[in-house]
Amino acid sequence: MTEKEKERIKASEIDPKFKYEIAKMHGGEKLMRCFQCGTCTSDCPVARFSETYRPRQIIRMTQLGLRDRVLNSDTLWLCAACFTCTDRCPQDVEVASVIRVLRNLAAEKGCIPQVFREQAASILESGYAYKIPDLRIKKRESLRLPPLPRGNPESIRKTLCNVGFVKHIEKKGE
Amino acid sequence: MAEKNKYLIFLGCAIPYRVSAFEISARKILQKLGVELVEMQEFNCCGLPLDPVSHKMMLILAARNLALAEQKGLNILTLCPGCAGTLKKVNKILKEDKALREDINSHLKEAGLEFKGTIDAKHIMQALIEDVGLEKIKNAVVKPLTMLKVAEHNGCHVLRPKEYIGFDDPEDPKTLKILIEATGATCLDYMDETECCGAPSVGISDKVALQLARDKLNHVKVVGAQALVTICPFCHIMYDTNELRIEKMFNETYGIPILHYTQLLGLAMGISPEELAFNELRVDASKILKEAMLEAKDN
Known part of the structure; x- marks a missing residue:
């Protein structure tokens, strides 16, 4: 064609x-x-x-x-x-x-650019869209910044249960 | 009503990930201006990054943050316009749409939370102009930066979509200019001031993103600005991290430092460049720092 x-x-x-x-x-x-x-x-x-x-x-x-x-x-x-x-x-x-x-x-339908898959997975795991490197978290002390909020991934996952998109990401991740 | 000048600070994701200079300088100036920031261990991503793939997930993530802030009875202050825009938008939508609110609350209930719509979210720029006030800012300026000529870049989400943000005029924004001029510096007009930095296209089409950033740097250079001042971590990454790359790619030279507004104001308030994390900037800012410092001595 x-x-x-x-x-x-x-x-x-x-x-x-x-x-x-x-x-x-x-x-x-x-x-x-x-x-x-x-x-x-x-x-x-x-x-x-x-x-x-x-x-x-x-x-x-x-x-x-x-x-x-x-x-x-x-x-x-x-x-x-x-x-x-x-x-x-x-x-x-x-x-x-x-x-x-x-x-x-x-x-x-499953058409999801990789960048969004990664961000969704990261939010489910840590509450943040990007995985914050440990070095950054430690560096906050020397910069005299308050500790980074640890978030509450378990609570986040609870609120997101039964959301279609989450199942999609988890299924793909397996 | 929640207290004025006392907020829960919402960092979002980009700032702890790679834009610490914005956080460091913002905390310094806010403390000096008498704004109290309260840390909130439970906050999560505002939800914006996932809006393109799941509007529902964005709504739940944003509502969760709002519900947590409601429990503390404090308004949210964000450094990232994307976070502010998302929290504002969801706050408004859920207040107005009862059916949607009930649906989202059924999700929040699983974690023992409920959205009620009792607090507000503001970007730092809005908090500075509305809650701290221009007079107080001007009074805090001890080293006016009168020799500096800079340009501003608001970024999109602090202004658009107008229906939800309702702050300043997205076609002719004035707040950042007013705040810059409060430091004594001159804020120059230039072509396509309100154009997007291109950051959201990174990872989808770097070519489009870099061309947008290049256009901006060209327009800023033409009017003779000594620095570009931003108030968004993503816009800052887009210009500061990519300036050298764009110079190489298009065989051009800019040499324009990209400053967080909070760094500029901090200098004018007499805070040292070290304390304002100028060393974290990729594009060398020593030339304008020298001028700013010389000037301060003269005064």
């Missing part, structure tokens, strides 16, 4: 329910208000330097119901969550939040 053929949208790819599914989720409510003015893409700092990331296009594909194309796309993960698009949208669409909703759905 040529690149051009791959790009061509087939009617069979379209899921007309997809947009309603997104609009039901927190942050996705105003998806259908988008009239494709392009403010989001033209003001997006990432789009300035990326040849593929275009928030307007992601919103349109979502409205059209191109579920698999959107959720399997690598570009979905390029958003820096600066919220410029959300703040400037003349239709009040929470563009960055729609993208977050889409990422959450992609993650449910």
